[in-house]
Amino acid sequence: MNSTVWFLTSNQGKLAEAAHHFANIGMVVQALEVPDGAIVEPQASDLETVAEAKLRQALAHLPHEGALVMVEDAGLFVEALDGFPGVYSSYVHETVGNQGMVRLLEHLQSDDPVMAKRLRAASFHAVAALWDGERILFGRGECKGSIASEIQGDAGFGYDPIFIPADLDDDGESLTPDVLGVVSTHGKTFGAVGVELKHRFSHRRRALEDLMRQFPPQGTER
């Protein structure tokens, strides 16, 4: 069994989350090293196109024949901004950052906490693309939530300190941000909770699970 997934990412937070997930199913994740400038991210309007284009470029840098190679692309989609920053999430984070996002939504406030969450609704989406040696498989995941009115916590990475995940129902599914569920961060952002708890809500974990549902299970000869 080919049990190493070569993950094309320089983001240590993503690498740690993927490693945590794959360890549960007996697989190892290693960062795929490529020369500087080898991968060009296309301007595209959806995450699938971006992930597939990067994966196809990564295939020129396989560590060995038959290696499993994965790319994962994510974005933050804010409802009040018609889904912005979406595929531009990296650029927005590098430029205005979390403080800028909070400022952009400053006007969306309410004394009613339920209404405030509705006004500030957002979701993370992730698309994982895996080269299984023969073809590209895609996995998709979403995590609903809302944008906090101030930066909270310094755990995780990216938008974690401003994203409050929506509670989960009995089946572990995201509810809408204004509904109480059985699993909750009680208004804390991903930046204020540990990776274990983030994992239960995570769009990335969902995308990887969706991906692995299509992949031969452990013990299957490939």
Ligand code: IMP
């Ligand atoms: P990419 O998938 O690396 O292109 O991510 C796009 C942007 O979203 C980057 O600024 C990431 O830091 C941010 N991002 C992606 N996934 C997460 C997450 O799980 N939490 C917080 N920010 C994220």
